[in-house]
Amino acid sequence: MQITSMHFKARAGKKLADVKLQAALRKLQSNFVKGRADRILELDNFEDIRAAAAAIRDRALASLDVWLEEFERNATARGAVVHWAETTEEANRIVCELAAKYDVRKAVKSKSMVSEECALNDALEAAGVEVVETDLGEYILQLAHEAPSHIVAPVVHKSRDEVSDLFEEKHKLPRKTGIPDLCREAREMLRPHFLSADMGISGANFIIAETGSTLIVTNEGNGRMVTTLPRVHVAITGIEKVVPTLEDVTTLLRLLPRHGTGQSITNYVSLTTGVKGDGDLDGPQHFHIILIDAGRTKLIGSDMQAMLRCIRCGACMNHCPVYQNVGGHAYGWVYPGPMGSILTPIYAGLENALDLPNASTLCNQCGVVCPVKIPLPDLMRKLREKQFERGLKPWPERFGLALWGWAARRPVLYAALSMMGVRLLAWMGGAAKLIHNLPFGGGWSGGRDLPAPQGKTFRELYRQHKRIDRINRTQQD
């Protein structure tokens, strides 16, 4: 996917003013945030399970190469073919070659964020293959030529009316307005595609070393169709998704749906292992698994390796006050929210995503909810340091900080300057004690008012209180 993260600030401003988007984002909060809170109450030992989940992911990453080889061996033994791709381009090339080899005219896809990283659809279409997204959200986006704005609920930014208009225009059927009717219409449009497709393309939430299986969690059932009906199945996923055993994946499955959509379990959890057996009535004849690096090894062995524990549940974005206000598109690449603010600069280049590690208040809501205990704010702070070290910060910021540092090392001057500043801001706030327009801070006060300071600095107040204290004490004595 084309990266546009460099435009974060400009986009964020527009998104804040988008009334429809704001309404959609509020719903996300009330459903997913509340859903998670309710569902984790079902686990009497939630924190133990969470610690175990983090340990499972760490165990896989600590011996990543050996687990991957184990996975490859077991998958191959069952008739799957495992491919490796260092870059997204390589992954696309492999899929296109497979499409040519098996004479594929149409491919149906279930949701895969890795394939979004690759912009696989564009590559396949350029190779003359018709690609149909079958997850309802992704299908809507494909019709609208838009990118997903959330990793779990890709079309969260669109209203029902917009979907009605889109379906009416593209399906050329009478306009439907009820959500069940819209879903039924999509089902009826997509069913023939499942039946006629030559290739099914899926992602994998996990790959299991012990059995050589790929696992997907879905609610709609399209993932099952894609991996059951076409004669070729291609699963494309990142190398970090490996998990040692079925027991391990069970623990992760207790957390993923609870944190993602607020479900105890998704409707379907589907493991696919190898190809159609003798006498089987269904299943693909050919099964190819593509394991991609595309930046993941940049995290290996670094002080940020913990990021690779991520199980893509989306909880960090659902709980992020920045995501909740600007939505996913502002982030400008496949992964939004806190996890995206870390992955995008690493996968797509620090210089292409300067704002993202800073698009956070470091409030640690994300770190608190992450089911695999990724210290997301710490990682963002590390990226900020890296940006600074590499001189990637814009000059006003560097200059401003240098100036502040200079003054802060001179306490008398600093006290005088801050006293003046506080009084100036208090005066600007007027009777309402609110600043509508902050000079040099238009970006901040454009969307909201700045509460004005009360007119005294902390140090002044501290000194004042100490004095009162002393007087009180002498009076008592």
Next chain:
Amino acid sequence: MSARNNILRRIRALQGKPPSPTAGEREAVRAYLQTRARSPRPAADGEPATRFHERALSLASTCDDVAAAAHIPAAVADYLRKNDLPMRAVCWPAWAALDWAGSGVAVEARGARSDDLVGITGAFCAIAETGTLMMVSGAATPAAASLLPETHIAIVSRARIVRGMEEAWQLLRAEHAVMPRAVNFISGPSRTADIEQTVSLGAHGPYRVHIILVP
């Protein structure tokens, strides 16, 4: 195979390890696989069959209980009639011999087609913790019968309701020497909440999942 070797070597180099795995590393992986260590899980809450029933209902499945396999056709006929569904179904071969005609249901044992409206299957086992059915694909247990029809009726033996997924894996390993091509956990009718976060049942898979428990 150069991408493969590059990736694996890179991982090792970045983790400060020699270029290829030592015997010790491989042994550690093998040993871990053998332990099949279980992690902490929530306390078992109630008797498995009761818990399964409750959880299945909460997932929008429906449940029925029959005293013997011979009563299945009547229970199916009853369910279809009550829900105004066609009295015609496709089923797994294991259920073909029941007296369907006697209950007025036309049942064929074959692979499911897209226009089949009712699919009757068994289940490998059922999981109490979440109210989930576990399906294992095979020549006699095709996956499409629980997927293509708008109504899925699953016949589940009460004796095969296990506490959690851990027990289900144990059962699978005991009864299947190799991992079946498809293992599907089904937790209620297919659904989507992609439009305005509003749940709608029957996305691409069944609109209804009806579970008939047999002894």
